[in-house]
Amino acid sequence: MKALVLAGGSGTRLRPFSYSMPKQLIPIANTPVLEYVVRNILDLGVNEIGIIINDRDNEIQRALGDGSQFGAQLTYIRQENPLGLAHTVAIAQDFLADDDFVMYLGDNMLPDGISDIAEEFTARRPAAHIVVCKVEDPCAFGVAELGPDGEVLRLVEKPKQPRSDLALIGVYFFTAAIHEAIAAITPSARGELEITDAIQWLVTNGADVRASDYQGYWKDTGKVADVLACNARILDGLHPGVHGTVDATSVLVGPVVVEKGARIVRSRIEGPAIIGAGTVVEDSHIGLHTSVGRDCAVTNSRLERSIVLEGASVTGVQGLHSSLVGRSASVGTTTQSTDRYRLVVGDHTQVEVAA
Numbered sequence: 001m002k003a004l005v006l007a008g009g010s011g012t013r014l015r016p017f018s019y020s021m022p023k024q025l026i027p028i029a030n031t032p033v034l035e036y037v038v039r040n041i042l043d044l045g046v047n048e049i050g051i052i053i054n055d056r057d058n059e060i061q062r063a064l065g066d067g068s069q070f071g072a073q074l075t076y077i078r079q080e081n082p083l084g085l086a087h088t089v090a091i092a093q094d095f096l097a098d099d100d101f102v103m104y105l106g107d108n109m110l111p112d113g114i115s116d117i118a119e120e121f122t123a124r125r126p127a128a129h130i131v132v133c134k135v136e137d138p139c140a141f142g143v144a145e146l147g148p149d150g151e152v153l154r155l156v157e158k159p160k161q162p163r164s165d166l167a168l169i170g171v172y173f174f175t176a177a178i179h180e181a182i183a184a185i186t187p188s189a190r191g192e193l194e195i196t197d198a199i200q201w202l203v204t205n206g207a208d209v210r211a212s213d214y215q216g217y218w219k220d221t222g223k224v225a226d227v228l229a230c231n232a233r234i235l236d237g238l239h240p241g242v243h244g245t246v247d248a249t250s251v252l253v254g255p256v257v258v259e260k261g262a263r264i265v266r267s268r269i270e271g272p273a274i275i276g277a278g279t280v281v282e283d284s285h286i287g288l289h290t291s292v293g294r295d296c297a298v299t300n301s302r303l304e305r306s307i308v309l310e311g312a313s314v315t316g317v318q319g320l321h322s323s324l325v326g327r328s329a330s331v332g333t334t335t336q337s338t339d340r341y342r343l344v345v346g347d348h349t350q351v352e353v354a355a
Helices: 033-044 058-064 086-093 115-124 179-186 196-206 224-235
Strands: 004-008 048-053 073-078 100-104 128-134 142-146 152-158 166-174 207-214 251-253 257-258 264-265 269-270 273-275 278-284 289-293 298-299 301-303 313-315 328-332 348-354
Touching: 004 033, 004 086, 033 058, 048 058, 048 115, 058 073, 073 100, 086 100, 086 179, 115 128, 115 166, 115 207, 128 142, 128 152, 152 196, 152 207, 152 257, 166 196, 196 207, 207 313, 224 289, 224 328, 251 257, 257 269
Parallel strands: 004 048, 004 100, 048 073, 128 207, 251 269, 257 273, 264 278, 273 289, 278 298, 298 313, 313 328, 328 348
Antiparallel strands: 100 166, 128 166, 142 152, 142 166
């Protein structure tokens, strides 16, 4: 089996961050989403991974390299225009050949893994095996209607009146039969080759198409609120470890990771929280569910339930909550009065808040 990871796309729901970095590299507990994806695939015993990138995603190649650091063999496949999920399979056909493969959207977090579903697919080998999950608003997803034994009866992409609450969550297992299906479909009204149309073609033509209802934790990290929620979920499983320096006047409470080269000075850190390598936290209070990236500076500030990306600084801010601060951004103070803030701050930005 091989894997195809979709890491292109414009990430409109994560702007302004996606203007300057691929959304799949947003860090969750100081680790890029895409790294979690790759590791989940490796847990299946699959190490040949094709990664679909767009025409500006050299940053993904720099972050993951050739995959050897993970024990993977990565092949990068460029999609010049976003022409649909099925289109990514078509342009990856030389890489995939006639092998079975798992297709995985690169901004999906499934920390509980997909090994059980992979075993189901391998044991039965249907033409396609999709992964679904119950959602409150099926209109925003591809929706599956299932029979009593888990067989797929019908798929509809973003239906206005959904007949099911089972959404496709972005993990699919395929045999080579999917290539014939993709060759047979035409672009949808939005000009894309829809993977749901290709799977529906298989169903219509009598192929065995199955589904599994995913019971683990799943989050599409396409929006800021979901990124923060996922960060909290992953931090809840944090194993504490101090590899940097914590002075005698500082206090660590609960599971806290202080990475190598980080310094905690006259500060209180309440876990679960992680402080990145080379970061200095001074005269500050870091609350639970907070991730601070590499080479940051947090001074005379209080923040919780937030993510601070690499190279950012937060100075003199006493109420930062549920915020996402971009790479090399600077959050400082002004003279107007308030006691709490919620910020979404893009890369290389400067923001002033009330002192």
